[in-house]
Amino acid sequence: MKPLDIKQYNSWVKLLTAISVATVLYSCANSSATPGMPQQPPPALPVVPVTTANATTFREYPASLEGKVNVEIRPQVEGYLEQIFVDEGAYVKIGQPLFKIDPRTYNESLNNAKSTLLAAQANVSKAQVEIDRLTPLVEHNVISDVQLKTAKAAYDANVAAVKQAEAAVANAQINVGYTLVKASANGYIGRIPSKKGALVGKDDVLTVLSDISEMYAYFSLSEPDFLSFKNQFAGNSIEEKVKHVPAVELALADNSIFGSKGRISTVEGQFDKTTGAISFRATFPNPGGILRTGNTGKVRIPQQFTDAMIVPIESTFEVQDKVFVFTVGDSNKVASKPITVTGKTTNYYFVKDGVKAGDKIVFAGAGNLQDGVAIVPQPISADSLLKAKPL
Missing domain, CATH: 2.40.50.100 (RNA polymerase II/Efflux pump adaptor protein, barrel-sandwich hybrid domain)
Known part of the structure; x- marks a missing residue:
């Protein structure tokens, strides 16, 4: 399918804006309605299917940099x-x-x-x-x-x-x-x-003499992040799991990505009792000596998803630290469903359960809905959405 041109994309945005306005007007009309008055028609809302995709996301951890030798x-x-x-x-x-x-x-x-x-x-x-x-x-x-x-x-x-x-x-x-x-x-x-x-x-x-042909990036994981790390990678020991971690990236202080990728090389043997965190060390080659001891940045550990269900972030809402979506069921009535988020990009959540591939969810206007309300679905294809809002 060809990518949306700017004219098509602008028309799509105008449609969503008009739908949102209609939703607000419908809500206001319902709140001011009196008994005996004719009921307003159901709101027309954009609806997208839950789809699957392959993607790589990153978890970022603040890091301090040192040359491999500081004498x-x-x-x-x-x-x-x-x-x-x-x-x-x-x-x-x-x-x-x-x-x-x-x-x-x-x-x-x-x-x-x-x-x-x-x-x-x-x-x-x-x-x-x-x-x-x-x-x-x-x-x-x-x-x-x-x-x-x-x-x-x-x-x-x-x-x-x-x-x-x-x-x-x-x-x-x-x-x-x-x-x-x-x-x-x-x-x-x-x-x-x-x-x-x-x-x-x-x-x-x-x-002080610094050998910066390689740089050590020191960063820490909290206990929950460490448990997630252990569950994410294969291996019977931490040493084996570290070997299965893909190459990591380094985001510099200006948010640019350093040109050379690194590897996680060591993990400390115990948690810091004061901070409740455990320290990791990633090693990066440093051609040209661009990085220096004392630099700071963020180590980005990749998290790979294969055929993972994706849900647009703007389709969700939160209640008491739980993430929900409105699914569209029989008679076009909506129902709120909690979802389990395992990762995210700028535009999407990766979902473990709560919905399944093919389920239709309300794309925008979910904040004005209640369980059991009927809507007029305005379908948006998954391909069109991914082109307008890529992973």
Whole structure:
């Protein structure tokens, strides 16, 4: 069937407007009628059939975004900031130099440790000479073996001193290495609060390095939403159900949809006692680094419907948190029926029960009706309605 052109659509809208006006006039006439006066004819109201359709809707949950790696870059030695090699917002690769702390103090400590090591090694050599001198004397019973044992003990002590001095050298070398602060991951440099010449220590954060090649979107589901989630997807465990969730979308702060779809990757092990919600994490690829840590948005989880009954939202009315429609029965009399809604789009409800496919319902003017009132149906085909008001 060809789509409605604008002229046909405008005529259809005018028809509905005229029908609504007629309904109001009929209602007013009924309220002012007096006994004995001729009764007004039944109102003419648009009627549509309940039909089925395949569709995908989305449930949206507010989310906060973080890069997959957010590393606080801290100095591991204290000193004056001698050089800053990068600027805020720069992209760096792992191992790239970022900052340099004045190394002079640590170089001197290294030189001192090396001198101590040389002295310890000399003492080992001296102790070995003493052992070599005493060994033949003991073998020929010139002296007692006590002196040789004492010399060997001194040798062992000097060997231990060498090991200790080697450790001190290694530690001093590590500290010298720490004066050059390097990137521990690929990513973007954040704010740099300390400037050149500032005294920095282990408690200071030089910057934050963010790897945003992938973004983590953290969002929460209430307990009812979590139970609905468990019932919606196949699997014997939450891990299996997560694997069956289709790709999710990310709506940004301006309501635009991010170009890359993501996947739900993890679910927390317990509910937050304060909020009564459980946290989920979705992972999105981030080509070009468009998203940054601190962004907000909404994770959109798809809900797929196959041959689901659809009812126009404007055909419904609510009473005490229940949704109703007026069905048209025998003699064109209307009856209110509660329906169970399982999802919605901008224009339609997806209905589980309460009506069945093929049932005729009042499309507009339901707010002025009562059970048992007869109407003059003005049929509207399901195809025409879906073209004018798409899913």
